[in-house]
Amino acid sequence: MAQLGKIPATVITGFLGAGKTTMIRNMLENANGKRIALIINEFGDLGVDRGIINGCGIEGCAEDDVVELANGCICCTVADDFLPTIRGLIDRETPPDHIVIETSGLALPKPLVKAFNWPEVRSRVTVDGVVAVLDGAALRDGLFAHDHHAVQAQREADENLDHESPLEELFEEQLHCADMVVLNKTDLLTDEERAKVEADIRAELKKSSVKIIATEHSRVENAILLGLGAAAEDDLDSRPSHHDDGHEHDHDDFESFVVSLDAVNDPADLEKRLIDIVRQYDVLRIKGFLDIPGKPMRHVVQGVGERFQRYFDRPWAEAENRRSELVVIGLHGLDRAAIEAAIKAA
Secondary structure, eight states: OOGGGOEEEEEEEOSTTSSHHHHHHHHHHTOTTOOEEEEEEOSSSSOHHHHHHHTSOOTTOOGGGEEEEOSSOTTTOIIIIIHHHHHHHHTSSSOOSEEEEEOOTTOOHHHHHHHTTSHHHHTTEEEEEEEEEEEHHHHHTTSSOOOHHHHHHHHHHOTTOOOOOHHHHHHHHHHHTOSEEEEEOGGGSOHHHHHHHHHHHHHHOSOTTOEEEEOSTTOOOHHHHSOOOOOGGGOGGGSOOTTTTSOOOOGGGEEEEEEEEOOOSOHHHHHHHHHHHHHHHTEEEEEEEEOOTTOSEEEEEEEETTEEEEEEEEEOOTTSOOOEEEEEEEETTOOHHHHHHHHHOO
């Protein structure tokens, strides 16, 4: 329930490809007349997530209700980007009933929650809850963390060593700030794997009150996601961060670039090449849109590691420039020239 008439805001965090955008689409499809405004933050120059939302064809999902903060990290540009955007939404003649913020998969949620304490925002908006969406299959495969037993042995030998990877730190930041954890893609797990992943998550959580919701294809009822009443901006001390000491969040560990292609005749063949590229160059995420000759609809590509999904989402508009573009995201040091050449290879 919103505090004293304040507009509730839900922050959706989670690593690249966990299923945040799919969950938002499901939320909009089941809004039942509730006016939901979206703020979407992406890492990279190609606004794939906003494009997917705007291509959803959901009744009542107006284009100006979806605001994109592109090519930047919302946690690092709060004053410049986020605060003017949130003020623009709440100053509308008819403000939204609920605001949903989808952070970049590389963003820290706590600086964003802190921003709701700004005087011009605090009196009118409250953080209803922070929802962390986790990729169950990626957790099972150890994508975010090293061997904790081996790391602990090393730390005991030398406490000054920093054995934490950039992915592990991001995972912990997002998890420690959460009021609810959505464990997604459980259809890819056995019962035993799911139990182990849930136990690992529970051991990492700092608050016993955090609920873990297991789901497939990001399907969670709005009654579960919205209305948590957490007032997270008043509860910052229970959300520990690696950066509470003032140490800045550095995105130099990651990089992204966009690859433009000609029309793609065989998307299945392209997918095979993309999987090979992920394996060879240790790419974290590939996503974008394809122009398939003879097809009236835009083709979406979504890749998390070696797992890819493709589908047609909406017709190309009559005056729209049909194009094929993919954004590639990985740890710093990607061989851009080699990856781009491999993607474009016939």
